[in-house]
Amino acid sequence: MSAVDVAFHGLRQMISSGRLAAGQKFPPEADLCEELGVSRGSLREAVRMLSALRVIDSRHGSGTYVARLVPEEIVGTLALTVDLLPLAGLLEIYELRRVLEAHATSQAAAKITEEQGRELLQLLDRMEATSDGHQASELDALFHSSIAAIAGSPTLATLLDVFRSRSRSYQIFDTPDGKLIKATSDAGHRSITNALIARDPAAAYSAAAQHVAQTEHWLRLHQPPVSGAPDRSVAPPAPSRGRSYRRRQLAGSADDQPHR
Amino acid sequence: MSAVDVAFHGLRQMISSGRLAAGQKFPPEADLCEELGVSRGSLREAVRMLSALRVIDSRHGSGTYVARLVPEEIVGTLALTVDLLPLAGLLEIYELRRVLEAHATSQAAAKITEEQGRELLQLLDRMEATSDGHQASELDALFHSSIAAIAGSPTLATLLDVFRSRSRSYQIFDTPDGKLIKATSDAGHRSITNALIARDPAAAYSAAAQHVAQTEHWLRLHQPPVSGAPDRSVAPPAPSRGRSYRRRQLAGSADDQPHR
DNA sequence: TAACCGCAAGTTATCTGATGTCTTTCGAAG
C-alpha cells in the first residue's frame, strides 16, 4: 500500500464513515498529514485524485471541502475522459446512448408542458433554417439537452450530454453527405417533437431510438478525419513558466513499448 | 490556469492529439516537466488525476503509459465514487439502473445459448436454497452480472456492476422483512430466467424492469441504518509510517462551513 | 449607521533537492 493509497483511502473513509458530510470542510493539510501518516506531497496527490473524481473540492486560500455528492456531478467526470476514447470505444457507447436517449424522450413526453412544447418548436425552426454545420451541431445538442431536462433527471441529462459532446466533435454535418444527413436529421427531430407535443411516450421512444441509431450509422460510415481521437483542443497554450531541468531529446521515445 | 491544470491539459492533449496512442509510454518525468514547464510535484499531481480517471497508468520502476482507453475501464472509475453518494442520490440512479438492466436482460434473451441458460438455472437453484443474507446478495450480484455478460456489452455490464455494488451495501436481506423480500426477489429472478430461456426479449425486459423497481421500492422503505453513506470499509488500517508534523487539535473543526 | 478599504492570519499552491524503492537490462558465471 503506497503512501498515496493510504491517504486516498483515508480521505475517502472520512466521507464514507460519515465523519464528514457533503459540503463540510476537511482539516488543514498539515493536520491531515499527521493523522494519515503521510507527507504533504503524498496527501496532495490523493486530494487531487479525489478532486478529479469530483468527490472533494479544494479551494486555494480557503480549505478543502467535501463536494456536493450529487449523481450528476459524479457522472460529469466522464466528460473529460470519453473525449479520449478511440472511435471503436465510442461506437460501443452508442448502444447506451440509444437506450437512454429513448428513455429520456419518452419520459419527457409524459411530462412536457405546452410552453415547453412551443420552445421546442421554435428551436426546431431555427435548426431547420440554418445551413451552417457548426451551428447545426450546437442547436442539435441544445435540442436534445432540452428534452433531457424536461424528462426531469439531472443525472440522465448529464450522462447524455457527455455522450453527445463526444459525438459532436466529429462534425458529421461537414462531410460530403452533410446535406442529406442534415435533412434526415431534421426529419428525425420533427418526429420526436411531434411525439412530445402529442404527449405520446411510446412514439417518442421509437422516434428518439431511431434518430440515435441513424446518427450511429452515419458515424460508422464516415470515419474520423484523423486517426485516433480527434483533438478538440480545450487546452491552453502552456505559458512559459519553465525553470531549468536537464535536457534530453524525447520525441523519439514515444513509440517504444516494453512487453506487458 | 494553475500549474497542475497546465500539466493536466498538456498530458491530456498528448493523447487527444494522437501523439500518444493507447498503451504507449510517456517520456520520463524530468522530460515532461521541461516540456510542460511545471515542477515535478505539479506534474505528478496531474498524473495522479489522469490515473484516477483511468486514462493513464503509472508503473513504479517502469514508466507512465497511456491506458487501454476502452469504455468499460473509463466507466469503472465510477465504482469508487458512487459508493459515497447519500441515499437520495442513489435513488436517482435507480431510474438509470432500471432502464439499463431491462435493456441488458432483453439483449441477453436474444443472444443466450442453451448452455448459458442451464448455468443460470443452476445459479437460480443455489440462490433459492440459501437463507444467508450475505450469500444471497453475492449470488444476486452474480446472477445479474452473468446476464449482463451474456448481453454482450462490457461497458453496459460494468456500469450495471457499479450501480449494483452500491445497492448491495444496504444488505436489504437483513431487514425485518428480509424473508418476504427474498421470496419476492427469488420469484422475480425466476421470471427473468424463464423469459431468457424462452428467448423472449420483451418478457425479459418487463421482468427485469419490475424486479429493479421492486428493489427500489424496498430500498425506499428501509432507510439505511446509519445516516449518510454506509461504510463498506475497503480501506486498510493506516500503517504507522508517520514522521513528525506539528500537532494541533483537529476533531472540532469538522463542522465549520464557510459560506460558499 | 453603512459602505469601503487595507492589513494580517490562515490555507492551499508551487518549487526544489535528496533519498528510497522497484523494474528492466545485460553480462558473467555455472
Added chain:
DNA sequence: CTTCGAAAGACATCAGATAACTTGCGGTTA
C-alpha cells in the same frame, strides 16, 4: 543455455521554503 547479480533508469516519498489566494477583522470615510 540457464541462472544470478550488479547497475542503470524510473517512479515514490519526504521535507522545507516560498508564493499566492481567501477570509475576516478593524479602521476609515461618507
